[in-house]
Amino acid sequence: MRLARGRWADITGAVSNATQAWGSRLGVILAVTGSAVGLGNFLRFPGLAAKYEGGAFMVPYFVSLLVLGLPLAWAEWAMGRRGGAAGYHSCPGIFRALWKWKGSPYAGVFGLIVPVMIYMYYVIIESWCLGYAWKYLSGAMALGNDPAAYGAMFQSWTGMAADGSVFQGGGAPLVCLALCVLLNFFLIYRGLSKGIELFCLWAMPVLVLCALVVLVRVLTLGTPDPAKPDLNVLNGLGFMWNPRTEQVGFLEALMNGKMWMEAASQIFFSLSVGFGVVITYASYLRRSDDIALSATTSVAGNEFCEVSLGGMITVPAAFVFLGAAGAVGGTFALGFHTLPLVFERMPLGQFFGFLWFFLLFLAAVTSSLSMLQPAIAFLEEGLGLDRKGSVLLLAVITLIGTAFILFFSKGLAALDTIDFWVGTFCIFVLACIQCFLFAWVLGVKKGMEELDRGALLRIPGWFPFVIQYVSPLYLLAIFGIWAYQNMGGYVKSFQDPANDVVRWSIGFILLNFAFFLFLIHRAVRRWSAALPRPPEAGP
Template identity: 35%
Template sequence: MEKLKQKGTHHRGEWGSKLGLILAMAGNAVGLGNFWRFPRMAAEYGGGAFMIPYFIALVVVGLPIMITEWHLGRFGGQHGHGTIGPMIYLQAREKVKPKTALAIGTICGALAFAIPVLINSYYNHIVGWSLNYAVQSLFNQLGHGADLTAAYQSAISNPVQAIGFWVIAALLLAVAASKGIKKGIEAWSKIMMPTLYIFGIVLACFALFTQARPETPNLTAIAGLDFLWHPDFSKVNWSVILAACGQIFFTLSLGMGLISNYASFLKKDDDIVVSSIATVSLNEFAEVVLASTAVVPLAYVFMGDDLLQGGSIGFSFISLPNAFMNMPLGNIVGACWFFLLFFAGFTSALALFNYLVTFIEEGLHSSRKVASWVAFVSLIVIGIPVVLEPMLSNGATQIYFETLDSWVGSYLVLFLGFIELIIVGWFVKPQKTLEGINSGAKAKVPSWVVTVFIRIITPAILLLVIVNATIENAKNGFFSWTGIVPEGGDPAIYALWTNLGRGMIIVVFIFGFIMTLRMLRKTYQHELSKQ
């Protein structure tokens, strides 16, 4: 085992600095959802009232799982592993026989493989759209009003735009990942994350000083903040609580294997408690402060209540650009917004991409450069349906995209997070878990964080959320043959793309299952053969 540990550590590399690690972790967490999903959700689900379940979920769900995943990652890295399957196997083996631990580790490994691969297969497209819009906005090529709807449909269905910028984004990911942890991920994060925050602060200042238009004197930036944060407690219900918990998972990149993957490159005595809190703090500053201050007030001045129309995608690529094009220096402001989205999306996509690279490295024993380009080709192939459907429908539908996002980005992550808590909380002695978390920590985590939250409260809340989400989804037709068909939609078309998306999830999961099982059997064949 010691040989494996030394070999893994040497081959996989380490972070060059504490700052680089925290910025990379923040880049993983701070993504598109912070800037286009959160402000719209807060405004739609009760404004200030939404923040009550949101912050409760952050404290009782987000922080315990964040600390758990940092602990899992550093633990796995000390044994030469950067993927969830072996990490869970080693933890589960503390309680059950190796073959039982093998089954648990393989299932978790398959989930942790499928989730980042499938998210990246459509997330990269959004990163490409952001870069496309940033360039168009910079050169003042975006239209106005209804033209922006056509511009968005062109961006996702025109082969030159849709494929070109998608491939550019994927190529940049492969180049960054191939350079390794210190010279690749860390170096890019040190540039992109500070730039992202600068753009966010500039946009927030611009938004707060934007004057109301003469024809709509009541639509001011301050009124926009009031629209966002005015508490409407009548809207707080189970759907809002589910949405708040889902947003915490989405915004912190929990239940995806990404935190553990980055943490696996830590040194033995690196402080994961401070790092966990710093990651959450940087993410919440970007989400609650910058995104809320910059996005909604700016859009409210030019659109009023209409800014909530069109969903998250429409909000970012149709509603906001329409506001930008009606203000002084709108093309510059718009370029800042879309470059911000690009940087946020790219750093998160890089974490997703790196998980696949690590999986290929460990599973096939290949070099990082080879693994990076294998990952690039794989994601291009898997991402073809995402770009193909809009082309065939002239930008009218994105059912396949929505199916993957609903199942993987908002549902399967909850399952993986729940299993991680059960394994770390119940299969390992609490004192041993506590010692592992506090190793190298300047501020020690108290024992009740493990015995009360990680073992009981957090998994119980997560289970409650999963059960209620399942009931809610069943009522909405989520599990039906055609999926959720909107009024006027063609059930046959929805059935085709919905089940193609479900089929892709199953295929990728099975592949991840086979590869994880093969990896674990080969690495731990000696102890497995003894049972």
Template identity: 35%
Template sequence: MGEVRREHWATKIGLILAMAGNAVGLGNFIRFPAKAAAYGGGAYLIPYFLALVLLGIPIMFVEWTLGRHGGLHGHGHLAPMMYIVSKKKLSPKSAATFAIIGGAVAFVTGVMITGYYTNIIGWMGYYSVASLTGQFSGLKTADDAGAFFVNFLTNPALSLTAWLISLFIMISIVSRGVRRGIEIAAKIMMPTLFIEGIILVVLSLTLGAPIKPEWSSLRGFEWLWTPKLEKLSNPATFIEGAGQIFFTLSIGIAGIIPNYASYLRREEDLPLSALTTTSLNEFAEVVMGASIAIPLAYAFGGPDFIALVEAGKISGFGVAISALPPLFGRLGAVGAIGGFLWFSLLWFAGVTSAIALINVLITIFVEDFKLNRVRGALIAFIIIFITGVFVNIEAAMKTQQLTDYLDLADFYAGSLLLLVVALFEVVAALWLWGVDDSYEELHRGAYMTVPKWYWKYVTGIISPLYLLILLGWFIYTAFLKGEVVAAARPDNVFGWIGVAMIIIMFIVGLIINYKALKNRYPQELGG
């Protein structure tokens, strides 16, 4: 096929901010600090940056390359992108089978993540308003904060409304297109996010000890980054470091990076653009993310509370909703503003990531089924509502677990399947398309050169081995190590609904991607 005219990013800064917004999400500010606390503090950066070089950056390059090449042929999602490159070594029908299965895994990953992730974004929106209106002032302990969260979550008038308002905003942004919607939102939200983050870093490091004299936030910062080298003897430290890199860069998640990259012009510099967005993400995570949550949590609960984080008994999300609201509540007007900045920062981080997920869905229906963006947005909303509403229903029914559906969807879609998607991408780009052709595409219009050995050996061999190790580790720890872990096991009817939804959406993904390829390549595929 020749080149197909498609919408492009209007400006370079719009592209960089949108791509950075895609990567900078909730995990930068709540998952990374907790993982660093649990796996060696400063020592955690060794496996973290090792994984960045051997796993994160190589697969980022793969996704940008697949995305721009697919966009030049009129494709904005993974299945047809993988099909057109896989045909070099496979027959059209074999390439289509490979692409349809990989595309279906990407589809189910995307829709399940979007369903629960947009709910969490709604929670952050509600919490930002709650802080500004003084609702945290009555919270004195972590238990008080936990009860506040449960009361919110189990009240559908609050939780459902918060979710739908945020979801409507995100759908509205994406329905306007890349230039008039996503790019404008990124230009507003990302600078706002970074400004809020810098203010919170200053607040965190100058707060002092509002609870007890020995519980200084600076001590919390020092505690976090003190290297605990003994943790490096634990293989889990290296696995978790690689997992965090994978999640923070949004690689393998429904093909959102290839989707954004498909709107690049033919001669856009891929290596430099990819490294720029990666650098912005790392600044948000390592510099800002690590300087806010843990120091503030230390100022609230001291070494006893932080010890629970280090032991893995309190997650990053737990820190965000159990330690920080009562701390902000004790600080009066400053705390009300600080809490608003913290939770609105998380809201902006979530929204800029979620609109990328939503755009993948809309792109499928607009480009391969010839619907306009408004109708595509309506179908995307219906799919997200179906996969996300059970989070609200389970909470409203006040089950013992409250979040069994969410936890199960997060484990399979947000941890396991995205590794499979990335493996499909590497195989398509390096093994089926070929090292030479993919390397040439990576450097079309580039101002900097990626060493050929890095592309051939690191991206083509070490990265997929890393992925297989991660997959094996997750499967071993979740299913083979004595007992199935709670997140992977359906504990109630909503857990089983989650399992059923994953299977149903995978089948839907197979059908949609099959139809998409048939519509685009009827002669090659015999229809």
């Protein structure tokens, strides 16, 4: 059996643990934590909390963490390491190794579509962070106290005013985007240990240090304007964390299906579960490596960055200077309109503005790198491409998508459409597949044995019941409620003759599905010609 497993890895061209492996336990923990810690921690999470009545949002958030985030993280680490032992490092291959159904590799298409298509727009936002950091560092961000000036600058930088305008408004946004793309593909070309791990080993500590410095500055703001004593840090923290019942009651707020959907989506987005990322990263571990404590540590590290850092910086800072109205806004409005105005009014604001957008840039890079690795692994093991060939092919694929999103920039329509259907809907589908695969195909008995192998932490006894029954029912329930309350609006938006970009964006998503399904079909034929079925990793 050992010989068969080795022969399988050689024939398929999969990147074996001998050639691609993590250099250290700390390295893999920081890499997985880095994939989780991103823009969602510092912008999306506080924006959602402020939007959904403050503390009311924290109820579905922590429920989702306990019944979805942590259980699925354990499951993905276990399935990834087990699939890696069979010679696979991507969802199509790992699903084929664990699930004997002939269609299982095709179900793994979601594990390619989700990270690749999210990367297509994520790298654009990453370039915004780099551009803003450079503007603060060079002193070009001093626009005064006029909120309209910051809104106009953001519209000009992103091309929100008209489709294609970003290609006509000067080279700075495109230069920043090119630098981000080159950095990502340079690091991914260097591989796991010399690229992803090495970058995360220094980027994560620097990121946290920058966040702590900005946090200390925010918490020591006190009451900047004595004429407005209510606008102080304590009230800002209260605005972020206390349930607000001015418009609706607390229980009524909890009946909002969209809030539960977005809370679960935030958990998926911030933990990178349901992405196909964690399962790929875990596949490069040795069978004797701990995964129970490593998975728990990465989740805890992400929650520290999200709740303790992101939750205590963005909204309280905006509240102190701009009041409740300024602290509520969408992710982009809060991050790129409101906070620059806050830094303008803050002592040493240019310095803290640079630290803020630099940490956002580092967080974005650690996440975007992780989005590329699943597809790289698939192209290598499925099509037999070498590292250079797989990197070049993926660069072409993602550049086409990024150009599409960048061109249809008016109102960020293409970005928002792809973010919803891929960054929310497809993540839920992949999470359901992985939940079913771990609990009912692999089975909780084998799954627990995999988690216990080399474990430095005992998995709690409630986990098997939760992953078998609670997690899938919770997923289906909140998705069903959300669909009942909101799907009609999305259908009408699709049918609206004025929304051509929405239809084109959905068509582009379907085109990517067709392309990756074709590649998976080629991979399955190649794998089947080598061996009828991959050998399952032994106990």
